[in-house]
Amino acid sequence: MTVISMKHVSKNYSRIAALTDLTVKIEENVITGIVGRNGAGKTTLLKMIAGFQKATKGELRVFDENPFRSLLVSANSIYIDDAMSYPGSMKLHELLDEFNRFYANWNEELAVRLMEYFSIPLNSRHRFLSKGKRSTFNAIVGIAARCPLTIFDEPTTGMDTAARNDFYRALLKDYIAFPRTILLSSHYIDEMKDVLEDLLVIHRKRIRYHGSISDLQEAHLSLRGSSEQLSGSTLGKIIVSKTTRGLQEEWIVENDFSDAERAELNRQGITNTTVSLNDAYLALTEQPRGGIDDVFNA
Amino acid sequence: MSLTHRTMGEVVKQQFLFKLRSNAAVITVLFVMQAVVWGLMIGGANTGLSMSTFELRWNLITNDGVVIASLLWALVVGVILTTPGQRNASFTYVSSPVTENLANFCFFGLAAIIAGVTTVLSGSVMKLVVFMKDGNSIIETGGLIAAPLDFFSRIVVMILYTLLIMVVVYTFMLFVQMNRLMIVPIVLLVLLSTKSGVFDLLGIEGNMGTLFDFFYKESSFWLFLVKTGVVMVIVSILSFFPSSRIEVKQS
Amino acid sequence: MHDVDGEKPIYIQIADWLENAIIDGTLQVDEKVYSQYQLAELFTINPATAGKGLTILLEAELVYKKRGLGMFVAPDAQEKLRAKRKEQTLLQIVQDLLNEASLLNIGTDELNQIIEKERKQRKGDQT
Incomplete structure (x- = not known):
């Protein structure tokens, strides 16, 4: 089943093109890496897929719906980046409780066990965490939500090497147990290449490559x-x-x-x-x- | 993985409760503001008139300060709920522009009820305190026992004023967020709809503005109810236009 | 996995790893081979990549499929692999050897001497 499909999708920010003429299909339960140089348009693409931003031109479909304004897409997808908005008044365990209320597949037990493993205190507040711990908390949320469409935009920013390795391994193990469609973006292709099946290369606002990682390598x-x-x-x-x-x-x-x-x-x-x-x-x-x-x- | 289908009602309810939990401080601020102003009012400024032969001293104590504080608070609440931080936080969880808007209105509704009831009650408590302190006081308006209908209608009017301010400010801010240039036509519209506004622009001293008169000078309670109700519904419907166009997480 | 040969695609590294296990007898004839999910967990790689590695073995008929049970080592897998290694890997090593020899201006005789000397030393070690 196709989860994401785009036909000639473009995105402009007040007349300045951010993405041009994207046509691509992403199938269910595939882990796709999104790579490109700074400013290539990775984040814009992911935000459009999550339904946060609207395509200027073309046809974008996620779960067969236009994701912008779609409740179905919101209920079945989660978008994780390093600028997550949480209410400042809530402690981490309260934030987790909210995820539990909103996301049907959320696994609270897994979230709490991962928090313990990464030694993030449940009573802390997000803004008081170090940069790496903040990213780790966001990543835990992304894994525990078990959303049919899980989007990570540069999830490992600020994490140390051990945390990065642990994150990719945790993601992979949970993916094997509960397969889902995952989009992962990173500047460092090497750190995530092992868990990827496909790669989507964005270059100069266009898709430069979409296909399996081994085909590209060969x-x-x-x-x-x-x-x-x-x-x-x-x-x-x-x-x-x-x-x-x-x-x-x-x-x-x-x-x-x-x-x-x-x-x-x-x-x-x-x-x-x-x-x-x-x-x-x-x-x-x-x-x-x-x-x-x-x-x-x- | 099978897809989850959520109804609009479910998500609005969850978002409303989420907003209550995450914005509990907003309600606390209301109480603090009311208490501070209430304290200042009850302390009262002594006004005196003294002549060589006699001295007249009186205390004018009114609840107007608390009313103004609550209305100012309503204005701030209307602005706060349109901030990108609030919207982004909703979309961190499950949300759509429509559920977001509806959940905000639910929040305004509850906030207005709390503000309306506490404001009117603070006036009643004020009267009681003044009565116990001085004994000889002239009370202008009736209380719950003396005039229950009047008491309740004051609560309803206060709730409607608060709600109206929140909804209008909220919608205004949404339009501005959608496009900054929207400030110009909206401000012009407001100016044009007030007599004084037009006259001020022309440099002629005018009477009280018509828009203000429209609500404030309305003496019939029921007509006031209908007027505010209709305006609120129109403004609320208008708010869906910008809210469904604003993008989330524009960084 | 990268330490084996960082340049090779991961699925080929997986296939190599499985082939080595068959050649050195870790995986015996008719023994069940790791599933793609087991391999994915073992090496923290995408299950599809692991599956691709298994497909190489399946297509070379080094393993056979039992419906619903998984893959098992084919009876003639070891011989096939030995033949293949002789043809490909050994040839590659010989080519590398000759390249290096020509770079150092070493003739065929000298090269043979080196090989013979090394072989004798190994035999000496064993006995």
């Missing part, structure tokens, strides 16, 4: 060798980036090499490996490694 190849070797064997191939590493060059190219061609590369002494997911993503969003060097070489 769409590129990293070649290492001398400059002459590499230029000789990449005729007709699309080169995404070139980096000098000491005496060797590393080129990332689009992978349309056959097995025979790759064996030939090996024979010529050119190391060829699949790129890391992060490198594939950087290549897509025109952030070639070493690009910053050009600034200084001008």
Whole structure:
């Protein structure tokens, strides 16, 4: 079943385009990572899906409804970011009680056990928590709500490495027990890549890639060798980036090499490996490694 | 995971209770304001008139201060419930623009009842205190026992005034949030609908404004009820227009 | 998982891990293989990714499916894997070896000597 579908969706903020012509479908119970550079439009996209903001053009459907003004979407989705609005007068356990009243699948016991594990006192207030603890509390809310559509916008901001790992593991375990559609955005693709099935790359206000993470990774190849070797064997191939590493060059190219061609590369002494997911993503969003060097070489 | 279907009524009720719990301080502020003003009033300013032959001294004690405090409070409540913080908090939980608006009206209703009852009661208590202190006092209006109908109608009028202020301010603020330029036509409309406003603009000294007269000068209780009722319904319906257009979490 | 080979897609790393378990006998013939959910929990990875890893083994007929029960190690899985490793992994290592040798200007004879010496040393260790 399709949970989110977009046809030519655009969003403007007083005539300035934030997102342009998005067409995409996100299926039920898939964990999708949303990545893009700062200002690419990730947050705008997630807020539109949550029904907080209205699409300027095109057709956006969540659970077959326009999410803006939809009670159905609100009751079946939760949006977690690092600027959650809670009434300042309430203590954390009171906030949890409210979630319990509003969300049908909310698991209070799980929320309380996670609070204990992360040593967040129930009697504290959200604004008195440290930045990392605040994010952790929000993340706990997102997991315990068990909403059919769970949206995390940069959930790990301020968390330390241990808390991040714990968060992704807790999310995954609860997802395995209670599958749901999850959207996760982060600047750091590496920290979340393991739990993702699909990736949605937003670049320059448009969708640059949507599909499985392994397909993206396998769409590129990293070649290492001398400059002459590499230029000789990449005729007709699309080169995404070139980096000098000491005496060797590393080129990332689009992978349309056959097995025979790759064996030939090996024979010529050119190391060829699949790129890391992060490198594939950087290549897509025109952030070639070493690009910053050009600034200084001008 | 199967979808949860919530009825509008359920969510409005939950949001209303949520607003009561999270805004309990707002009600407390009313009581504190009333108590402070009440204390100041009962202390009373001594007004005296003295001539060489005799001295006349009187205390004018009125409940007007508490009434004004409550109405000012109503104005603030109307503004507070339109702040983005309030709206965002509602949408942290389950909400739609319609349920949000309806829950706010429920909150206004209860707040107005509390404000109306306490304001009128504070006047009664004031009379009692003055009577016990001085003995010889002239009481202008009747109390619950002397004139029960008058007493209740004063409560109803106070509730309606409070509610009217909240709803009007709330709707005004929503329009302004939707588009800042909305201040201009709304202010113009208000100015034009008051005689004095137009005259002031033209530099001519006028009488009391018609909009003010419309409510304040109405001597028939029932007509007042109908007038405020109709205006409130119209303004409330208008408020749905901006409230369904304002986006949540615009940061 | 990243420490095995950070560059390889996760589902291939999962398949490699399972293949190694079959080759070294951790998973015996007709023994039940981890389900995709068990693998997902074990390595904190998406169940779909784990499923993709299992599919590689299924398509290579290294495992067989019993409806409703899960996947089990095929009788000839070990032999198949040995043959495959000979063809692919070993060949890759030999290619790398020859690349390194040509870089160091080491001839075939010298290379053979090194291999022979290393082999003798290992035999010596064992006995």
